[in-house]
Amino acid sequence: MVLVTGIVYKQVKEQTCGISFHRDTLYDPIVISRIRPDGLFASSSLAVGMQVLTVNNVPVDDMTSSEALQLIKDTVGQVSIVAENRTIAVAEAVCVNAAPLVPESRQKRGFIILKQVEKSYSFHGPMTHDMVNLINNNLRQLKLVHGANMLQFSLNSSGHFYGATNNAAQRVHEEDFIxxxxxxMELLGWCLKVQYDRSPGGWQKELFVFHRMSE
Incomplete structure (x- = not known):
């Protein structure tokens, strides 16, 4: 077992660390699914795919990924994460073998891209209204801080499902939305294949590429 420790310092509670966790079920480990290149943990030794063991010396074995992330959000000062380097590929860290919730007649093939530019998000590819409605419903379950708006997707004039957040929502809930x-998307049968982080012209831009799971 190779243990890796990442330690950062949050100046205020609302400061985000730019790290996300994922857990398929309580029988599976919590793994790091995302580290933003401009986040506090970007310069640490932690990496996507590592299994999270403790957050601030608290074991996360019996927690959901959201509960483990909440430990980070509630902290002011030093934040420590101990993880095991399992050298898992990014795609394996986020895939689940779940039954699609969309009827077979409406299932799509190919690739779907979620593009995030600053505070806006848009889907590109074979998204359906059923898929977007489920995403919107799940997003509405999130409890927002005062002043933050809810991310919701709707079809725009370009034919893409688009949503945007305000500054408060993006500052506090960006990782929650993602x-x-x-x-x-996993429940719908789509697996994250790859993620790109780019900052063209000073704008933070991320692309999440999904592909249909093998049946």
């Missing part, structure tokens, strides 16, 4: 979207 986790809910990833988990819902």
């Amino acid at each position: 986790v809910i979207i990833l988990e819902t």
